[in-house]
Structures are given as structure tokens and as C-alpha cells.
Amino acid sequence: MDVFSDPANVDVYVTGFLWILKLTIAGTVGALVLGVVLAAMRVSPVPVLRWFGAAWVNIFRNTPLTLIIFFCYFGLFSTLGFSASDDIDRNNYWLGVIGLSVYTAAFVCEAIRSGINTVPAGQAEAARAIGMSFFQTLTMIILPQAGRAVIAPLGSIFIALAKNSTIVGTIGLAESSNAMKDLINANGDQVISIFLAFAGTFAIVLIPTGYGFGWLARRLAVKR
Amino acid sequence: MSEEALIVLENVNKWFGPLHVLDGVNLTVDRGEVVVVIGPSGSGKSTLCRAINRLEPINSGTITFDGRFLPEEGRALARLRSEVGMVFQSFNLFAHKTILQNVMLGPVKVRREKAAVVHDRAMSLLERVGIANQAQKYPAQLSGGQQQRVAIARALAMQPKALLFDEPTSALDPEMVGEVLDVMTSLAKDGMTMVVVTHEMGFARHAANRVVFMADGQLVEQAPPAEFFANPKSDRAKDFLSKILSH
Numbered sequence: 001m002d003v004f005s006d007p008a009n010v011d012v013y014v015t016g017f018l019w020i021l022k023l024t025i026a027g028t029v030g031a032l033v034l035g036v037v038l039a040a041m042r043v044s045p046v047p048v049l050r051w052f053g054a055a056w057v058n059i060f061r062n063t064p065l066t067l068i069i070f071f072c073y074f075g076l077f078s079t080l081g082f083s084a085s086d087d088i089d090r091n092n093y094w095l096g097v098i099g100l101s102v103y104t105a106a107f108v109c110e111a112i113r114s115g116i117n118t119v120p121a122g123q124a125e126a127a128r129a130i131g132m133s134f135f136q137t138l139t140m141i142i143l144p145q146a147g148r149a150v151i152a153p154l155g156s157i158f159i160a161l162a163k164n165s166t167i168v169g170t171i172g173l174a175e176s177s178n179a180m181k182d183l184i185n186a187n188g189d190q191v192i193s194i195f196l197a198f199a200g201t202f203a204i205v206l207i208p209t210g211y212g213f214g215w216l217a218r219r220l221a222v223k224r
Numbered sequence: 225m226s227e228e229a230l231i232v233l234e235n236v237n238k239w240f241g242p243l244h245v246l247d248g249v250n251l252t253v254d255r256g257e258v259v260v261v262i263g264p265s266g267s268g269k270s271t272l273c274r275a276i277n278r279l280e281p282i283n284s285g286t287i288t289f290d291g292r293f294l295p296e297e298g299r300a301l302a303r304l305r306s307e308v309g310m311v312f313q314s315f316n317l318f319a320h321k322t323i324l325q326n327v328m329l330g331p332v333k334v335r336r337e338k339a340a341v342v343h344d345r346a347m348s349l350l351e352r353v354g355i356a357n358q359a360q361k362y363p364a365q366l367s368g369g370q371q372q373r374v375a376i377a378r379a380l381a382m383q384p385k386a387l388l389f390d391e392p393t394s395a396l397d398p399e400m401v402g403e404v405l406d407v408m409t410s411l412a413k414d415g416m417t418m419v420v421v422t423h424e425m426g427f428a429r430h431a432a433n434r435v436v437f438m439a440d441g442q443l444v445e446q447a448p449p450a451e452f453f454a455n456p457k458s459d460r461a462k463d464f465l466s467k468i469l470s471h
Binding site: 045120122123125126127128129130131132133136140141144145148222223224 | 277279297299302303304305306307308309310312314315316317318319320329330333334335362364365375378379382
């Protein structure tokens with residue numbers, strides 16, 4: 001019998017991808033906010049902030065995501081007692097969001113920083129010359145232009161984030177890769193079709209997403 | 225109060241590494257005066273202009289604007305800069321904002337004025353520089369001359385006490401220089417205090433109250449334009465004028 005003709009199996013599949021969707025959305029928001037703040041730190045005139053931003057990028061960009069997610073579970077939760085929810089799944093979900101955000105923010109920071117380098121120095125000078133503060137110059141003049149310059153690379157980072165969300169399965173969340181493993185364990189004769197269903201779902205959603213970011217990048221590009 | 229000079233530079237020195245770009249410069253600009261700074265490339269005239277609103281910090285000496293010393297980087301300096309308009313060689317209009325937004329941004333965000341009030345003022349300024357019909361366009365859609373006129377309107381929108389021009393026509397195609405100089409000439413006639421770094425000798429002749437000649441970071445000579453162009457005193461100025469006026 002076909003594995004997906006059983007509603008219980010479909011439920012496992014749908015639940016798995018709903019977790020991926022939630023992890024991706026929350027992770028994107030977290031990584032974007034954190035990444036922009038880190039990029040602002042890295043270009044700020046305050047040495048301590050610059051140091052902090054650089055340290056964050058060097059630590060989290062060079063640590064495997066699996067280790068970071070493990071640390072969120074065994075370090076933050078088991079050892080330090082940080083708990084985001086009494087519900088075990090919700091708790092694992094939020095631990096996963098923290099790990100994904102912290103990790104992806106390092107990449108977002110570097111993308112934004114390279115975007116800042118595309119903004120001519122004269123833009124900041126003109127802003128300062130009309131009396132804008134450093135913060136106003138950064139948020140109203142520099143970051144809007146820097147962000148538009150790096151939409152395409154940010155898209156790649158967020159697509160990677162969507163796929164990286166499966167790593168949260170290692171701390172027990174029933175996301176798609178765990179769902180696939182369970183279905184394969186129970187239906188060993190249909191490994192290929194189960195694999196194709198899960199991999200295909202990622203491809204069907206992410207390929208148009210990639211083109212969408214490309215379209216957005218062209219549409220919002222700052223003309224000089 | 226209004227009798228004292230608006231801008232006073234006293235014994236200003238600045239080095240870029242070993243290069244002494246401003247060497248003991250003393251300069252006084254009175255209210256309503258138009259001072260044109262000329263000199264060969266690398267003589268420090270742009271640096272002088274940028275030092276007045278501290279886009280270029282100086283190493284020693286004092287700069288006074290409207291009776292106050294230039295503050296350190298921070299809130300007080302931002303307030304001072306909002307009172308000194310600046311027009312750049314490369315226009316530097318905010319590329320992601322429309323022409324109208326470019327002109328309105330300073331008054332609304334820095335001065336916290338009401339958008340409706342600023343909108344009317346911005347439109348009449350754009351009218352004055354002849355670009356009101358392009359208000360909704362983006363900078364990249366305008367010619368260089370138009371962009372520079374917008375940049376002047378943007379500076380004027382802050383209702384500054386003085387305007388600094390750092391080679392405002394040097395990046396323009398020759399046929400667009402005139403339209404920008406026309407706007408500047410009309411500002412000069414209206415009594416705006418202006419410091420203009422330029423290579424446009426015609427503008428210096430007819431719009432300046434005083435010509436300041438710089439070379440090697442030093443302020444070599446200053447005089448009313450008629451006197452300076454007819455009878456330069458220093459050898460450096462004679463040499464410079466013979467090179468640019470012989471063609």
C-alpha cells in the first residue's frame with residue numbers, strides 16, 4: 001500500500017513541514033534583527049561594540065550548527081535550566097529558534113556589512129552635513145541602501161536557514177527529517193518515494209523562493 | 225552680535241600623515257559675504273571647506289561659527305552642521321529617496337518640523353531651483369546639473385546661516401555648469417553667506433566679495449576679485465592665473 005494513502009502518515013509529513021515552516025519564519029526574523037544589530041555594531045565608532053560584533057561572527061560562523069543546537073539543548077536547557085515552554089515540543093522549538101538565529105545572524109551580519117561597503121561614503125557625509133546623528137545616518141541612509149544591495153545573498157542565507165532547520169530534529173523535534181526517518185523505519189519498502197516526497201517538497205518551495213529573492217533584488221535595487 | 229564675523233578660522237593646521245594640508249590658515253567670513261577659494265589641485269581648499277563643518281577634523285587651531293567654537297563629534301556638532309549647508313562635488317543626493325524626500329528629510333528628521341509645513345517650503349525651493357516638476361523622481365533619473373540644484377535646495381531647506389560649496393561644478397558636463405552657477409549667483413545676491421571652492425573664475429569675478437588664493441596648504445593671498453585678477457601680488461597667484469587664463 002502507498003505510504004501516503006494512510007492519513008496518519010500524511011499527518012506526520014504535514015506536522016514535520018509545519019515545524020520547518022515555523023522554525024524558518026521565526027529563525028529568519030531573529031537572524032535578521034540580530035544580524036542588522038551586529039552589522040551596526042561592526043561599523044560603529046565604539047571599539048567595544050565593534051569587537052563584540054566581530055567576536056560573534058567569528059564564533060558562530062565557525063561552529064557547526066549541530067553543535068550550537070546541541071548546546072542550546074544540553075547547555076541552555078539541561079544544564080543552565082533555561083526553559084521556553086512547559087510543552088516539550090514547544091520548548092525544543094524555541095531552543096531551535098535560538099540556535100538557528102544566533103548562527104544565521106553571523107552570516108546576515110556579514111552580508112549587510114558587505115552591503116554597507118557598496119554605499120558611497122558621500123551618502124553618509126551628506127547625511128552628517130544636514131545634522132543627522134550617527135544612528136539616524138545609519139538607519140535612514142546607510143542600512144536601507146545596504147539592505148537593498150544584498151537582497152539576493154540574504155535570500156541564499158534564508159534558503160540555507162530553511163534547510164538547516166532540519167537539524168533541530170537532532171534534539172527531538174518532529175520536524176521533516178525526523179518525520180521522514182520515522183516513515184522510512186515503518187515503510188522500508190518505499191524508501192525512495194518517501195525520500196523524493198520530502199526532498200521534493202523542499203525543492204518545490206525553495207526554488208521559487210530563490211527566484212522571488214532575485215526578482216525582489218532587481219525591483220528594489222538603488223539606481224545610481 | 226550680528227556685527228561679528230560668522231566664520232573665523234585661526235591658525236588652523238591639519239596633516240594627512242606627513243602632508244601638511246592646512247598650514248596656519250587664518251580666515252574670516254562676514255555675514256552675507258561670498259568668499260571664493262581658488263588654487264591649484266592639492267592646495268587644501270577642499271579640506272578648508274570641509275573643516276568648517278568638521279567633516280574634516282583639524283589638528284590644531286580654532287574654528288568659530290556664529291560665535292561658538294566647533295564642538296566635538298556628537299549632538300552639539302550635529303546641531304551646528306544643521307545650520308551650515310553643504311553642497312558636494314558629487315552631489316551626494318540620497319539615492320533611495322525621491323527628490324522631494326531628499327529636500328524634506330533634514331527639516332523633518334533633524335529639526336522635527338511638521339511635514340506639511342516642510343513640504344510647502346521644499347516645493348517652493350524646488351521651484352526656485354527650477355526642478356519642481358521632477359519632485360517625485362529619483363536622483364539617478366536626473367542630469368548632473370539638476371541633481372546639483374536639488375542638492376542646493378536640500379541645503380537651503382535647513383534654512384542655514386551659511387552655505388559651503390566644495391567644487392560644486394567640477395563633476396558636471398560643461399553645458400550644465402551655467403544652470404548651477406545661476407542658482408548660486410542668485411543666492412549670493414540675496415545675501416547668503418557662502419564659502420565656495422571652485423575653478424570657475426567667471427563666478428569668482430562676478431559673484432564673489434572676496435577671492436582667497438591657496439597653495440600648498442597656505443592661504444597665500446586674499447583680495448576683492450577685481451583687484452586679485454587684475455593685480456595678483458604673490459608669485460604663486462600670478463603663476464596660477466597665467467596657467468588658467470592663458471587659454
